[in-house]
Amino acid sequence: MLFLSDLLVFDRGAVARAVAFLKLLNGLLDKHRRYSSSYYGDEWGRGGHLAWFAAGACAHAREPERALSEACWDDLVLAGGGLTTLTDCLNKARAAYDAHRAKEEAAQHARDEQRKRLRAKPEALRAYLQEKHLRFQGEHLAQFSGAGETALHLLLSSTEPMSEIERDAFAAITRQLTDDPLEAEPAPQPVPPTWTDTEAVAALVELYRGRQRARVEELARRYGEGPALRRDGERLVDGGLLGGYSWDSLEELARRDQQARREQERLRLIYLDRREREARRRKHEAGVAARLAHGRSVVYAIVDRDLLRVCTRCDEVVYPPEPERRGTVIYQQPSQPSRCQFCGGSELAGWDPAYQSELEYGPGRRLLGSDLTSGGIDGLMDDQAKRGGRL
Numbered sequence: 001m002l003f004l005s006d007l008l009v010f011d012r013g014a015v016a017r018a019v020a021f022l023k024l025l026n027g028l029l030d031k032h033r034r035y036s037s038s039y040y041g042d043e044w045g046r047g048g049h050l051a052w053f054a055a056g057a058c059a060h061a062r063e064p065e066r067a068l069s070e071a072c073w074d075d076l077v078l079a080g081g082g083l084t085t086l087t088d089c090l091n092k093a094r095a096a097y098d099a100h101r102a103k104e105e106a107a108q109h110a111r112d113e114q115r116k117r118l119r120a121k122p123e124a125l126r127a128y129l130q131e132k133h134l135r136f137q138g139e140h141l142a143q144f145s146g147a148g149e150t151a152l153h154l155l156l157s158s159t160e161p162m163s164e165i166e167r168d169a170f171a172a173i174t175r176q177l178t179d180d181p182l183e184a185e186p187a188p189q190p191v192p193p194t195w196t197d198t199e200a201v202a203a204l205v206e207l208y209r210g211r212q213r214a215r216v217e218e219l220a221r222r223y224g225e226g227p228a229l230r231r232d233g234e235r236l237v238d239g240g241l242l243g244g245y246s247w248d249s250l251e252e253l254a255r256r257d258q259q260a261r262r263e264q265e266r267l268r269l270i271y272l273d274r275r276e277r278e279a280r281r282r283k284h285e286a287g288v289a290a291r292l293a294h295g296r297s298v299v300y301a302i303v304d305r306d307l308l309r310v311c312t313r314c315d316e317v318v319y320p321p322e323p324e325r326r327g328t329v330i331y332q333q334p335s336q337p338s339r340c341q342f343c344g345g346s347e348l349a350g351w352d353p354a355y356q357s358e359l360e361y362g363p364g365r366r367l368l369g370s371d372l373t374s375g376g377i378d379g380l381m382d383d384q385a386k387r388g389g390r391l
């Protein structure tokens, strides 16, 4: 053992040299200890492996039997008068070594316990991965199709207790990790998913899509339907899933759209008044025969075409800006609208009579999500047909 080989024995009359040697050794150890604590401090404990280094010296090299039996040994403490026996010296060295070993074993035991816990409890492993900021950079999760990958990322970042479906899908994630959960990181290569993995992830996508649809519908009831909820609802209908960021900002965007909708309503009513005036002024633009057949709506259609736009980005009607008031004078902007007041988009398409009912009656419930597949679409077609007739 190390401490045996480190023992030095000096010849008789060399006590001074033995003490000098121990002092020198002490100095060297001190110096080295300072380095090793900064280099290996954590790994080896404070002071590095030198912490349990022991040395002793005595002056009986010519009478080794005395060296074995008498209390003639000085050690690194340099106690001088209080000399000890070789056995005590060795035991003392052994004690430091044993303490170190015990500490190591305790740390190892704690690691084993944590490893066991991480293997047994998916929630604990997930929290541990979150703490480690684990990221899958490669194809590990991407190989589960677009919505599958999104669902797995949502699952990884969630802190809610897992349902059975989530536990099964989480098992598919853990198969993409290296074996030791304590050192968890993505496997060097993506692991091809088993049939069970694929099934579990598909079930997770369904679960999350159901939750997201319910949430979108609930928000639409509370805040009314705006571009944000419409866009997200459509993504869910198309088989997609909202990522973490969209999911987290859903309510905020719905609330913002609700405020924009109020302003939109104000602009709509202002526009309807303006259209009435314009229609009176421009009635000659429609032929007499057309006016006789369809009434004023034929002139409305002309004004709508001139003054209204549809935002290609968020699919909302874009009304002309409000008349500008300066003192008692009101300036009506002759120009067409240039920006959507919902999304600020400036790519505007020409007026489309498909938005007629919204223009006339305000924001009805547009078709959202499941409505598109049920009777809703027929209702829309009926409305369109009626509007077409009225025009």
Ligand SMILES: [Zn+2]
Pocket: 311, 312, 313, 314, 315, 316, 340, 341, 342, 343, 344, 345
């Ligand atoms: Zn827009």
